[in-house]
Each structure stands twice: as structure tokens, then as C-alpha cells.
Amino acid sequence: MLSNKCKYAFRAVLYLAVEGHEKDRLNSISIAESLNIPVPYMGKILQELAKKRIITSSKGPNGGFYLREENYSLPLMKIVEAIDGLDVFNQCGLGLTSCSSEHPCPIHDDFKVGRDHLSSLFQTKTIAHITEEIKIKDYFLVG
Amino acid sequence: MLSNKCKYAFRAVLYLAVEGHEKDRLNSISIAESLNIPVPYMGKILQELAKKRIITSSKGPNGGFYLREENYSLPLMKIVEAIDGLDVFNQCGLGLTSCSSEHPCPIHDDFKVGRDHLSSLFQTKTIAHITEEIKIKDYFLVG
DNA sequence: ATAATAAAAGAATAGTTGGTCTTTTATTCT
DNA sequence: AGAATAAAAGACCAACTATTCTTTTATTAT
Numbered sequence: 001m002l003s004n005k006c007k008y009a010f011r012a013v014l015y016l017a018v019e020g021h022e023k024d025r026l027n028s029i030s031i032a033e034s035l036n037i038p039v040p041y042m043g044k045i046l047q048e049l050a051k052k053r054i055i056t057s058s059k060g061p062n063g064g065f066y067l068r069e070e071n072y073s074l075p076l077m078k079i080v081e082a083i084d085g086l087d088v089f090n091q092c093g094l095g096l097t098s099c100s101s102e103h104p105c106p107i108h109d110d111f112k113v114g115r116d117h118l119s120s121l122f123q124t125k126t127i128a129h130i131t132e133e134i135k136i137k138d139y140f141l142v143g
Numbered sequence: 144m145l146s147n148k149c150k151y152a153f154r155a156v157l158y159l160a161v162e163g164h165e166k167d168r169l170n171s172i173s174i175a176e177s178l179n180i181p182v183p184y185m186g187k188i189l190q191e192l193a194k195k196r197i198i199t200s201s202k203g204p205n206g207g208f209y210l211r212e213e214n215y216s217l218p219l220m221k222i223v224e225a226i227d228g229l230d231v232f233n234q235c236g237l238g239l240t241s242c243s244s245e246h247p248c249p250i251h252d253d254f255k256v257g258r259d260h261l262s263s264l265f266q267t268k269t270i271a272h273i274t275e276e277i278k279i280k281d282y283f284l285v286g
Numbered sequence: 287a288t289a290a291t292a293a294a295a296g297a298a299t300a301g302t303t304g305g306t307c308t309t310t311t312a313t314t315c316t
Numbered sequence: 317a318g319a320a321t322a323a324a325a326g327a328c329c330a331a332c333t334a335t336t337c338t339t340t341t342a343t344t345a346t
């Protein structure tokens with residue numbers, strides 16, 4: 001469905017959103033260790049998210065990663081877009097390039113319902129929404 | 144979502160179901176060329192499907208691949224299972240190993256709805272169903 | 287029997303994803 | 317200024333997916 005990298009990115013961003021603050025930045029090592037993600041790979045992913053402005057980074061002592069106010073309103077889809085691209089949510093279930101509602105493959109309509117559900121989930125839920133839910137309920141990010 | 148290989152397998156099986164018969168077997172080359180799939184790779188995939196008894200094969204002149212009566216009643220999910228395995232439809236949206244309804248990740252419930260829709264689509268629709276639809280409507284498998 | 291046909295088997299290659307390591311650059315604290 | 321800290325950049329390696337090629341085996345028609 002989504003790549004490993006993208007799932008790591010989800011968890012890292014949500015972890016940052018819940019545990020970090022502009023005044024309380026987290027470095028890649030601590031994030032990776034908390035989430036049980038390979039340390040150098042986590043670093044790469046955080047860099048990529050920072051470059052695409054999903055999260056913010058700062059170098060030097062007390063530096064690290066954190067979210068700006070405006071980042072909290074980003075939908076999860078922005079993370080998917082930054083890491084995997086949006087193809088998954090546009091592609092035909094059979095991998096046909098010219099599949100569409102006018103020229104559908106045998107499973108087009110039914111497949112589209114499920115795929116669109118997932119798509120709108122990622123499009124609708126923002127980092128802020130999830131962060132709230134994590135704080136209220138006993139949701140978790142490690143495992 | 145599903146691998147390239149699995150999508151190739153879908154198209155090959157459905158093509159065989161529509162165009163082939165026990166008395167009118169199709170070889171891997173003609174299937175691959177009709178569907179615009181790399182010839183030797185198509186061969187490999189058909190072999191794998193035959194070994195897992197999704198399709199039937201026979202060697203020698205007038206040999207090739209075809210479907211037995213019983214194969215038509217297989218759900219598409221059997222093809223997914225044979226090629227990609229069933230993990231996609233059980234995995235957590237964030238890639239957590241211990242995510243479940245009792246111990247859910249932040250997107251668990253919503254993700255499950257979409258994932259289960261796709262899962263039941265593949266579980267419900269059989270090769271026979273799709274074959275019928277292909278014959279009635281102007282569905283297609285190439286592109 | 288022999289030739290022809292077609293799948294089966296398996297080794298080999300290419301490209302992508304996943305993951306690691308090293309060096310450089312920027313920042314901050316003393 | 318100098319030491320320490322942490323991200324940025326980029327080269328590197330491993331594993332897997334996609335793809336190709338070669339050889340072997342089984343079947344059938346002549």
C-alpha cells in the first residue's frame with residue numbers, strides 16, 4: 001500500500017507533533033530510538049520532510065526537528081505526497097494506464113470506492129486532528 | 144498497493160478466462176503480446192500461477208495455459224494470495240506490528256474501512272463474475 | 287524414433303527501495 | 317575564537333522486485 005519509508009514518516013511527524021515543540025526540539029537519534037526506526041534512515045527521512053516543509057529543522061546545539069503552527073494543519077496526504085507521491089491513489093487496480101470511468105477495467109468502479117475512501121481519509125485528517133486524538137485516547141505510535 | 148507482478152497476473156488470468164478454453168490453450172508468448180507484458184516475465188508468472196493451481200498448464204505442441212471449470216469460481220483474492228501474499232490486507236496503515244482494534248494506531252478504524260472494502264472486493268468477485276462482466280460490457284484488459 | 291513445440295527450472299542482470307557510513311556545514315555555548 | 321552539537325549532503329551497500337536468458341523436460345505429431 002504505502003512504502004515503509006512513508007509509514008516511518010507518518011510516525012515521525014506524529015511523534016514530533018505530540019512530543020516536540022519549537023522550544024523543545026528533538027534530534028533524529030532520539031526520534032528514531034523512541035519509534036524503533038533505524039537511526040540513519042530516520043535522519044534521511046526527517047531531512048526530506050524538512051526540505052519539503054512538512055516539518056522544520058535547525059542545526060547546532062539544542063537544534064533538531066519540530067513543527068511550526070502552520071504545519072499542524074497539514075493533512076496526512078501531504079506526507080504521502082512528499083514521500084511516495086500521489087500515484088497510489090490514482091492508479092488502476094489492474095495497473096492499466098488508460099483506465100477511467102469512461103474506459104473502465106473490470107474492477108474499476110468497486111476498486112475506486114475503496115481507494116477513494118483511503119484517499120479522503122488521508123486528505124481529511126490533519127496532523128492536528130490526529131495529535132488531538134492521540135492525546136485524548138490511548139493511541140500509540142510504537143510497535 | 145498491489146505489485147506489478149500481481150497486476151500482470153490478474154490481467155493474464157482474466158485474459159485466459161475470456162479468450163482461452165481447455166481445447167484452445169494459449170501459450171505464454173501470445174498472452175504476453177496480447178496484454179503488452181514482457182514475454183519472459185509473463186512466462187514466469189504463468190508458471191507460478193500454474194504451480195499454485197490458479198490456472199492449468201500443459202507442455203508440448205498444442206500445449207499452453209487454460210482454466211479448468213473449478214478455477215472460474217476462484218475469487219481474485221486467490222491470485223493476490225498466490226503472488227503478493229495477503230499481508231497488504233492485514234497490515235496497519237502506519238506499519239505498526241501490534242496494531243489492532245484493542246490497541247489501535249491513530250488511523251486504525253478509518254483505514255480499516257477502506258482496506259476492508261478492497262479486501263472484500265477481491266474476496267467476493269470471482270474470475271467467473273469478471274469474465275461475465277467483460278463479455279457483457281465493454282471492459283478491457285490492455286492499456 | 288525423431289522433430290517440433292511449449293512449459294519448467296534456474297541462473298543471471300537491472301533497477302528500486304531500504305538502510306548505513308562519512309564528510310561537510312551551520313549553530314550555539316563557553 | 318574554539319569546542320561541541322546537530323542537521324545536510326552524498327557516497328555506499330544490501331535486499332528485493334522486475335526482467336532476461338539458457339537449459340532441461342514433457343508432450344505430441346509425423
